[in-house]
Structure formats: structure tokens, C-alpha cells
Amino acid sequence: MQINPMVRALTVAFSIAVIAGCSSTGGTQGGDSTGSQTSRTGSGVESRGAGSGGQYGTTTGSGARTSQQADSRIPEVRTIYFDFDRDTIKSEYESVVMAHARYLRANPNAAVVLQGHTDERGTREYNLALGERRANAVQRFLNIQGVSNGQMSVVSFGEERPEARGQGEEAYARNRRVVFNY
Amino acid sequence: MSKRRGRLVAFFSRNQHDVGYFWPLVLAVLVHAVVVMFSVTNFDSEDAAPESASIVHATLVSTETYTDQAQQVNDNQAASSMPSQPPEETPPPQEAPAPPSRSLEEAVIEQAAELAAQQETQALEQARAEAEAQAQRRAEETEQQALEAAAREAERAEQRAQEQRRREEEQARQAQEAEEQRRREEEQARQAQEAEAQRRREEEQARQAQEAEEQRRREEEQARQAQEAEAQRRREEEQARQAQEAAEAAMQRQLEGQREAAANARQAQQAANSFSAIVRRAVEQAWLIPGGASDTMSATIQVRLGPSGEVLATTVAASSGDSAFDRSAIQAVEHAAPFTELRELSAEQQRNLRQFDLRFTPGDVR
Amino acid sequence: MQTLRYLRLGVLLLLISSFFLVSHAASANLTIEITRGSDRALPIAVVPFADNQGLPEDVAQIIHNNLERSGYFAPLERGAMFERPNKSEDVQFGTWRSLDVRYLVVGDIETSEAGYRINAELMDISGQRRMLSESINSREGGLRGAAHRLSDQIFEAITDIRGAFSTRIAYVTAQGVGDNMQFGLYVADADGRNSQEVLSSDNPILSPSWSPDGRKLAYVSFETEQSAIYVQEVSSGQRVQLTSFDGINSAPAWSPDGRRLAMSLSKDGQPEIYLMNVANRSLERLTNSSSIDTEPEWAPDGRSLLFTSDRSGGPQIYRYTLGNGQTQRLTYTGNYNARGRFSPDGDDIFLIHRSNRGYQVARQDLDNDRLVVLSESTRDESPSVAPNGTMVIFATQQGGNGVLSAVSADGRSSFRLPAAQGDIREPAWSPFLN
Numbered sequence: 015m016q017i018n019p020m021v022r023a024l025t026v027a028f029s030i031a032v033i034a035g036c037s038s039t040g041g042t043q044g045g046d047s048t049g050s051q052t053s054r055t056g057s058g059v060e061s062r063g064a065g066s067g068g069q070y071g072t073t074t075g076s077g078a079r080t081s082q083q084a085d086s087r088i089p090e091v092r093t094i095y096f097d098f099d100r101d102t103i104k105s106e107y108e109s110v111v112m113a114h115a116r117y118l119r120a121n122p123n124a125a126v127v128l129q130g131h132t133d134e135r136g137t138r139e140y141n142l143a144l145g146e147r148r149a150n151a152v153q154r155f156l157n158i159q160g161v162s163n164g165q166m167s168v169v170s171f172g173e174e175r176p177e178a179r180g181q182g183e184e185a186y187a188r189n190r191r192v193v194f195n196y
Numbered sequence: 197m198s199k200r201r202g203r204l205v206a207f208f209s210r211n212q213h214d215v216g217y218f219w220p221l222v223l224a225v226l227v228h229a230v231v232v233m234f235s236v237t238n239f240d241s242e243d244a245a246p247e248s249a250s251i252v253h254a255t256l257v258s259t260e261t262y263t264d265q266a267q268q269v270n271d272n273q274a275a276s277s278m279p280s281q282p283p284e285e286t287p288p289p290q291e292a293p294a295p296p297s298r299s300l301e302e303a304v305i306e307q308a309a310e311l312a313a314q315q316e317t318q319a320l321e322q323a324r325a326e327a328e329a330q331a332q333r334r335a336e337e338t339e340q341q342a343l344e345a346a347a348r349e350a351e352r353a354e355q356r357a358q359e360q361r362r363r364e365e366e367q368a369r370q371a372q373e374a375e376e377q378r379r380r381e382e383e384q385a386r387q388a389q390e391a392e393a394q395r396r397r398e399e400e401q402a403r404q405a406q407e408a409e410e411q412r413r414r415e416e417e418q419a420r421q422a423q424e425a426e427a428q429r430r431r432e433e434e435q436a437r438q439a440q441e442a443a444e445a446a447m448q449r450q451l452e453g454q455r456e457a458a459a460n461a462r463q464a465q466q467a468a469n470s471f472s473a474i475v476r477r478a479v480e481q482a483w484l485i486p487g488g489a490s491d492t493m494s495a496t497i498q499v500r501l502g503p504s505g506e507v508l509a510t511t512v513a514a515s516s517g518d519s520a521f522d523r524s525a526i527q528a529v530e531h532a533a534p535f536t537e538l539r540e541l542s543a544e545q546q547r548n549l550r551q552f553d554l555r556f557t558p559g560d561v562r
Numbered sequence: 563m564q565t566l567r568y569l570r571l572g573v574l575l576l577l578i579s580s581f582f583l584v585s586h587a588a589s590a591n592l593t594i595e596i597t598r599g600s601d602r603a604l605p606i607a608v609v610p611f612a613d614n615q616g617l618p619e620d621v622a623q624i625i626h627n628n629l630e631r632s633g634y635f636a637p638l639e640r641g642a643m644f645e646r647p648n649k650s651e652d653v654q655f656g657t658w659r660s661l662d663v664r665y666l667v668v669g670d671i672e673t674s675e676a677g678y679r680i681n682a683e684l685m686d687i688s689g690q691r692r693m694l695s696e697s698i699n700s701r702e703g704g705l706r707g708a709a710h711r712l713s714d715q716i717f718e719a720i721t722d723i724r725g726a727f728s729t730r731i732a733y734v735t736a737q738g739v740g741d742n743m744q745f746g747l748y749v750a751d752a753d754g755r756n757s758q759e760v761l762s763s764d765n766p767i768l769s770p771s772w773s774p775d776g777r778k779l780a781y782v783s784f785e786t787e788q789s790a791i792y793v794q795e796v797s798s799g800q801r802v803q804l805t806s807f808d809g810i811n812s813a814p815a816w817s818p819d820g821r822r823l824a825m826s827l828s829k830d831g832q833p834e835i836y837l838m839n840v841a842n843r844s845l846e847r848l849t850n851s852s853s854i855d856t857e858p859e860w861a862p863d864g865r866s867l868l869f870t871s872d873r874s875g876g877p878q879i880y881r882y883t884l885g886n887g888q889t890q891r892l893t894y895t896g897n898y899n900a901r902g903r904f905s906p907d908g909d910d911i912f913l914i915h916r917s918n919r920g921y922q923v924a925r926q927d928l929d930n931d932r933l934v935v936l937s938e939s940t941r942d943e944s945p946s947v948a949p950n951g952t953m954v955i956f957a958t959q960q961g962g963n964g965v966l967s968a969v970s971a972d973g974r975s976s977f978r979l980p981a982a983q984g985d986i987r988e989p990a991w992s993p994f995l996n
Contacts, residue, residue, distance in 0.1 A: 127787075134941075135921060135941070136877075136898070136900065136914075136916075136921065136943070137857065137870070137877075137900040137901040137914050137943050137944065138768050138769070138943060138944065138987070138988065139768075139769060139812050139813040139826065139856045139857045139870070139901065140854065140856055140857060140870055140872075140877055140900050140901070142768075142789070142810055142812050142833075142856070143810060143812075143826070143828070143832075143833045143854040143856050144854070146809065146810055146828055146833070147854070168809065169787065169788055169789070170789070170809075170810055171766060171784065172766075172768075174736075174766035174768060174784070175740060175741070175743065175766060176739065176740070177739070177740050178739070179739050179962065180962055181941070181959065181962070468592055472592060472594045475594055476594050476595070476596060479594070479596050480596055480597075480598040480599060482688075483596060483598070483599035483600065484599065484600050484601075484602060484603075484604055484664070485599040485600065485601050486604075486634070486721060487601070487603075487633060487634050487721075487952070487970060487972055487974055487975075488723075488952070488971065488972055496593070518722065519722040520720070520721045520722035520723065523720070523722070524599075525596070526689070527664060527686070527688045527689065528596070528599070530688035530689045530690075531659075531664065531688040548592075549592065552592040552593065552594060553591065553592065553593040553594065554593070554594050554596055555593055555594070555595050555596065556596045556599075557595065557596070557597050558597070558599055559597040559598070
């Protein structure tokens with residue numbers, strides 16, 4: 015448990031370095047901005063790093079046959095959910111994000127709008143920013159997986175477009191989400 | 197002072213020395229003269245007293261001896277008449293001082309009776325024995341007479357020897373008496389000497405006492421003088437004190453008047469206090485602190501009352517800076533009025549309490 | 563010795579005389595300290611105005627409700643009034659005094675061809691005097707406005723605080739779920755009545771903000787599938803899209819002089835605070851951090867701005883001073899303080915504070931940084947302060963629907979605005995409008 019985060023962080027840092035080296039769009043963001051993003055989203059990227067280091071191999075290995083057929087179609091699951099006040103992609107949704115990454119890589123002309131949402135708690139403007147943070151986390155993940163930034167755009171709705179009405183953790187959990195909107 | 201006293205002491209001690217040799221000498225000569233006189237004139241009278249004393253003493257001794265003997269005879273009789281009695285019953289011979297008990301006396305009487313009877317029989321037996329011895333005695337009588345003549349001659353010689361011995365004893369006695377007389381004279385001289393020494397000691401003591409007395413008197417005089425000075429000072433002080441007291445008393449009287457005024461003021465203050473307590477309670481009941489009033493706000497409202505305690509006028513003496521706050525204070529007074537309790541006060545107190553200030557500070561919100 | 567004695571006497575005399583001086587002064591100037599009072603609302607009675615029958619509005623009732631909602635007044639119920647005077651000459655002070663009424667409003671309404679003439683008088687029952695005598699002319703349909711204006715005058719006459727009953731509020735309504743939602747932007751009287759829809763959309767609308775002159779509203783609309791800031795004239799409905807940058811375009815806030823808008827834009831990565839010159843749309847970036855910076859709010863003097871930032875971890879309120887560009891954290895109580903709003907005097911800020919009960923409206927005194935929770939509800943958001951600073955209107959939840967609520971600035975009283983259709987949120991209290 016103590017070593018895992020370090021392994022993850024190293025893996026992430028390595029993959030970011032590789033992607034940054036390969037991707038030309040990375041240059042549009044200011045050097046200062048990129049650097050701060052790396053440090054700030056360390057925790058967010060952290061759990062994604064665990065996915066690429068631990069699960070990625072098995073996912074590609076076992077899902078190789080199905081993905082051969084699926085890469086031509088938009089993945090069915092287009093919503094992933096988040097924990098309260100977090101923009102970390104949970105491990106259970108990494109396969110979903112990976113499927114979208116494969117689709118977008120396979121279809122360079124396809125474009126996706128990543129819609130970030132929050133639950134209704136807290137102030138609306140601040141939630142708007144939190145929703146954007148979640149969508150940005152997904153965008154960075156996809157970008158690291160080789161999806162061009164040109165295929166992706168981010169929009170946050172904050173708490174303005176809830177999937178579920180009402181109060182309580184069940185509704186809140188369904189509203190803390192990022193939607194892949196093609 | 198101490199130096200002078202030292203010199204004085206030295207002077208007296210010198211005098212003491214001079215007196216010390218002269219007077220004892222005179223006294224000693226006088227005493228010896230008296231002793232010689234006494235030894236010549238008063239010899240016989242001096243002698244008589246000790247003689248009579250010795251006689252009385254001798255008489256007393258012989259009387260004692262006599263009674264003792266009588267007792268002893270009695271005891272001996274008792275002891276010999278009752279040989280069968282146990283030894284413990286026999287009163288011990290030395291127990292004479294203890295008075296015999298009544299029963300014991302009775303026993304003695306009985307014993308005496310028995311003794312008489314016994315003596316009677318003994319006498320009869322004796323008479324018979326004497327008759328038997330008569331013949332024997334007559335035979336012996338001629339022998340006896342010869343013996344008696346020899347004895348008489350021996351007795352006379354003896355008497356002469358005794359006479360000679362008595363004379364010698366008398367001479368010895370006289371010599372002893374002379375010696376006695378000499379010893380008495382010596383004793384008297386010694387006593388006279390002692391008396392002289394005693395007298396001298398007493399004189400010395402008296403002189404010392406006198407000196408001490410004189411010293412004491414001098415000291416007393418000094419003390420008295422000091423005391424007088426002190427008394428004088430005290431008198432002066434007393435006068436000063438009295439003067440001051442008189443002044444203070446005058447002041448006191450003046451103060452008394454003022455104190456009375458103060459007491460009146462206090463009474464008025466108490467009345468004012470109870471009235472202001474009533475006003476305070478009523479105004480606090482009526483005061484609706486405006487929303488948004490901070491506890492640092494304070495307004496002073498001057499209130500003027502009519503004779504029945506009705507509010508004639510209210511003026512803001514010190515504004516809180518917030519007119520709504522000031523208004524709430526004025527309204528509290530107006531709502532709480534009239535303060536009819538004013539009429540219960542004395543005319544003077546009413547006059548004093550017709551105008552007062554109310555300071556509103558929201559410290560405690562109900 | 564002698565001099566000492568006289569000195570002693572002198573001192574004694576001095577002491578005594580000073581005692582008399584003091585006691586005399588005290589008795590001449592008796593001051594009673596009043597330190598206790600009640601914080602209950604002022605008892606007032608608004609007697610029904612004469613000739614009120616047949617008129618479309620009950621003016622006295624509107625005034626009654628306004629005064630009651632303010633939290634400052636406790637109006638007497640009509641059933642308790644056994645006298646109903648319409649003129650000050652008819653007022654029996656003793657009658658109202660016995661009802662513990664401090665103030666009394668009487669009046670009548672004359673109807674004419676041109677409209678109405680409303681005459682009203684305000685009486686001080688305790689002081690037994692007339693405080694106010696007003697006559698207002700009103701066109702037909704203008705009775706509510708006339709009643710609000712009278713309420714303002716009565717309120718100010720008694721509290722010395724300018725009334726805000728004639729102001730308006732903007733708010734957003736929403737109906738439906740997910741992609742099937744309808745949004746509306748409304749403007750209504752301060753009492754929630756007389757509402758008008760100024761914008762409807764099937765995309766979210768949020769963050770309405772009144773221009774200082776009360777004529778325009780800036781707001782965020784997603785009608786282009788992206789957030790964008792618009793400025794719309796309330797009366798005409800004419801509008802312009804002011805921003806459409808990449809990322810978030812949100813939280814517009816008018817500067818006190820109305821020339822600039824502060825806003826939060828994420829076009830350069832993280833949401834940052836910018837100032838836009840409304841006339842030429844030039845931008846000035848104020849904050850530069852790797853965290854969220856949003857919800858700007860101008861200080862009344864226009865020299866500094868509040869904003870919410872999570873640069874310390876959770877959201878807290880910071881103050882940015884124009885000129886020197888210094889940023890200072892203001893809130894330290896709890897781990898969630900957001901959407902700060904200044905009181906009109908700039909001494910306090912109102913904000914959303916997450917307590918252990920939930921999200922609540924709170925006030926923080928900027929002098930001592932003491933934070934006081936004002937609301938009883940626990941899902942509160944979007945506080946907006948009345949222009950006179952007496953009330954804070956905010957959105958909260960009731961029965962699964964958003965409703966508008968208001969609490970007095972000291973937290974002593976609160977009321978709920980009449981519910982419109984659906985979910986209501988994002989209230990914005992207008993400035994004084996006349």
C-alpha cells in the first residue's frame with residue numbers, strides 16, 4: 015500500500031513525459047499551467063496510473079477480441095461516476111474510459127464532448143468549476159491513452175443538469191458524473 | 197553627672213575610714229570597764245539564778261524517779277502474784293504511758309483480792325514457821341551480840357573514812373565552782389565583745405542605710421524635679437490639647453451640621469435610588485431594542501417629568517449616532533410613563549427627581 | 563507639630579467639602595442605566611384603509627405583510643382591532659396603547675378617473691404624535707407599487723433605514739430532469755409577487771446579477787451548449803452575449819460604477835478571476851493560481867473583490883485588493899465557505915458555510931472575523947443581500963423543490979417567499995430602483 019502510490023506516480027510521470035513528447039497539442043497550454051496541472055492533479059492521476067500499471071495489460075489482453083469488433087462503434091457506456099468532492103477516475107470505470115479511448119483512437123474523425131456534472135450540494139458557480147475538473151481529468155486520461163485533444167472538448171454543467179432528482183446519497187451519486195457526448 | 201557622683205562616693209568612703217578606728221576603740225574600753233564592774237559587784241546575784249535552776253531540775257528528777265518506782269512495785273506485784281498467766285497477757289514494763297483499759301483495771305482489782313487472800317494464808321504459814329524458828333533464834337542470839345559489837349567498831353571506822361572523803365569532795369567542788377565562775381566571766385567578756393561587734397555592725401549598717409537613704413533622697417529629688425518638669429510640660433500640652441479640642445469641637449459642631457445635611461442627602465439619595473429602580477424596571481420592560489443595534493451603542497435621554505410623573509419632555513442628551521436607536525430609547529420612556537410613584541416622594545425629592553438622565557446601552561437582550 | 567495639626571484639619575475640610583461637591587453634583591444629575599431590553603419586533607397596527615372594498619389590492623394588507631417580513635415589526639392582526647380609524651384625528655391613543663401597540667398606520671384611498679390617491683398617516687402611540695402623512699397617486703395596476711412605496715416610508719420613518727420593499731428580485735426556475743429541462747429567468751417584486759419571465763431556455767441559466775442602476779441583468783446561459791455570459795436589459799428584453807471563451811464563463815458581477823464585470827473564466831486552464839470592461843470588452847486577469855477561483859463580488863467601494871478559491875484545499879473566501887493585487891484569505895471557520903456577498907456598508911460578508919448541519923447562510927464580521935450562521939435550513943445556496951442590508955435572500959430546498967427564503971441580517975427573523983412553479987434558485991436582490 016505504501017509503495018503503490020509511488021509506483022503509480024512514477025508510471026504516470028513516465029507516461030506523461032512520453033505523451034508530452036509525442037503530442038504537439040500539449041504545447042498550447044502554458045508551461046506553467048502544465049506544470050501546475052501535473053502537481054495539482056497528482057491525486058487524480060494517481061488512481062488512473064494504478065489502472066494503466068495494474069489493469070491495463072489484463073484489460074487489453076482479455077478484451078482484445080471484443081474490442082476488435084467494438085472499435086468501430088461508440089461504446090455503450092457513456093457515463094462514469096465519481097466520489098464526493100473527487101475528480102479521480104475510479105478503477106471500476108477505467109475499462110469504460112479505455113473503450114472510449116480505443117474508439118477515439120480508431121476513429122480520428124470522431125469528436126466527443128466531455129460533460130462534467132456535480133451533485134447539488136455547495137454553491138453553483140463552485141460546482142461548475144468542480145464539474146469541469148472531472149471532465150478535465152477524463153480528457154487528460156484519454157489524451158495520455160493517445161486520443162488527440164482535437165477530438166475532445168470539455169463543458170461543465172455543474173449541478174445544473176442532474177440525472178436524478180431529489181436529495182440523498184443515491185441521487186447525489188448519480189449526479190456526480192462525466193458524460194461522453196458524441 | 198556620673199563623674200561628680202563618683203567623687204562623692206570617694207569622699208564618703210574616706211570618712212568611713214576615719215570613723216571606723218576611733219569609735220570601736222572607745223567602745224572596747226567601755227565594755228571592759230563594765231565587765232570588770234560587773235564581775236566585782238554582781239557576783240552573788242549572778243550565782244543564785246543558776247543554783248535555783250539546778251535545784252528545780254533535781255527535784256523534778258527525783259519526783260519522776262519516785263513515781264516510776266511505785267509503778268514498778270505495782271507491776272512487780274502483779275507479775276509475781278500471777279505466774280501462771282501467759283506472757284503476752286502481762287503488760288510490758290515500758291508501756292506505762294499508755295492508759296490501761298477499763299477491763300484491765302477490773303482484772304487488776306480481782307487479782308488484788310486474790311492476792312489479799314493468798315497473803316493471809318501466807319501470813320499464817322509464816323507465823324507457824326516463826327514460832328518454830330524461835331528456839332533456834334534464841335540459841336543464836338548470844339553469838340549475834342558478839343558479832344554486833346565487832347560490827348559496830350568497824351562501822352565507826354568506816355564513818356571516819358567517809359567523813360574524810362566528804363571533806364575532800366567538798367574541796368574539789370569548791371575548786372570546780374571557782375573554775376565555773378572564771379568560765380562565766382570569760383563568757384560574759386566574749387558576749388560583751390560580740391555585742392560590741394554587733395553594735396558596730398549595726399552602726400555600720402545604719403550609716404550605710406543612711407547613706408543609701410540620702411542617695412535615694414537625692415535621686416528622689418532629681419526624679420521629683422524631672423516629674424515636675426514633665427508635669428509642667430504635660431500641663432502645657434494639656435492646655436494646647438484643650439485648645440485644639442475646643443477648635444476641633446467647634447469644627448465638629450460645624451461638621452455635625454454638614455453631616456446632618458449629608459444624612460438628608462443620603463436619604464434623598466435612597467429615595468432617588470428606589471424611584472430610579474422603578475423607572476429602570478419600567479423602561480427596560482418597554483424598551484424594544486431595534487434590530488441591528490450593536491452592543492457598543494449608547495444613547496442618553498434627558499427626561500423631564502410633570503407633577504404626576506408624566507413625561508413632559510424628552511431630549512437626546514447624547515446620541516448613539518443611530519436615530520432609530522435614539523428613538524427606541526425615547527419611545528421606551530414614553531411607553532413606560534407615567535411614573536406615578538413620583539407622587540409618593542416628598543416635595544423636595546419630587547423637585548429633585550423631576551429631571552433625570554437615562555443611558556441606554558443594550559448589554560442584556562431579553 | 564502645630565503645622566501638622568493644621569494640615570490635618572485642612573485635609574479633613576478639603577475631604578468633606580469635596581464629598582459635598584460630588585454628592586451635590588450626583589444628585590443634580592441622576593443617570594439611570596438601561597441595559598436590558600427586548601429584541602422582539604415592534605408592535606404596529608395597519609388599520610384597513612377606507613374605501614378599500616372593490617379595489618384590486620388591499621393596500622393595508624400589503625403594507626402589513628411587508629413590515630412583517632422585514633423582521634422589524636410585529637403587525638397586529640385585524641381581528642384584534644376594535645377601532646378602525648382612517649384619520650389621525652380619530653385615533654384614540656389609549657385604545658392602541660392598551661393593545662401594546664407602539665405605532666399605528668391609518669389611511670384611505672380616493673378613486674378617480676385617473677387612478678387612485680392614497681392618503682396614509684403614521685402615528686406614534688407612545689409619544690402620541692403623528693410621524694408621517696403621505697399622499698401617493700397611482701394608476702390602475704399600480705396599487706401594489708404604491709403600497710410598497712408607503713411601506714418604504716413607514717419603515718424608514720421608524721427604523722431610520724431606507725426601506726427596500728420597492729426593490730425587485732431576479733431568480734431562475736427549472737423544471738424537468740437531465741436533458742429534458744426547461745429553465746426560466748424571472749424578475750419579481752421584492753415580496754415575490756408580480757413576477758415576469760425575462761428569459762426561457764431548455765439550457766441552464768444561472769448567476770443573474772443586477773447592474774447598479776437596476777436596469778440590466780448579467781447572467782450565464784448554456785443555450786449554445788457552452789456557458790456564456792449575457793447582459794440583458796430588463797425592461798426591453800434586449801441582450802448581448804458578452805463572453806464565449808473556451809471552458810467556463812461564469813459568475814458575472816457588476817462593479818459599483820457599472821462599467822466593469824468581474825467573472826470567472828477557465829479559458830487558460832483553471833477558473834480564474836477576470837475583469838471585463840463592458841464598453842470595449844477588454845479583459846484583465848486578476849488571479850493566477852493552479853486552483854479554482856470563482857464567485858467574484860465587488861466591495862461597495864469598488865476597491866477590492868471577494869472570490870472563492872480552493873487554493874488551501876477546500877473552498878474559502880479571499881479578498882483581492884485592486885491596485886496592489888494582494889490576496890488575503892478571509893474565512894477560516896470550517897472547511898467550506900463560498901460565495902461571499904458584501905453588506906452594503908462593507909463591514910460584513912454573507913456567505914454559504916458548511917456546518918455539521920449542512921450548507922447554511924452565515925454572516926462574518928470583517929472586524930473580528932466572527933462567523934454567525936443565520937439560516938435554519940441546511941441546503942442553502944446563492945445568498946443575495948438586500949440593498950438596505952437588512953435581509954439576505956437565498957435559495958434552499960423544501961419538499962424536494964428549490965424555494966426562496968430570506969433571513970434578517972442579524973438572523974432574528976426569516977420568511978419564505980411565495981413559491982412559483984417548479985424549482986426556484988439563484989435569487990438576486992436588485993439595488994434601490996428609485
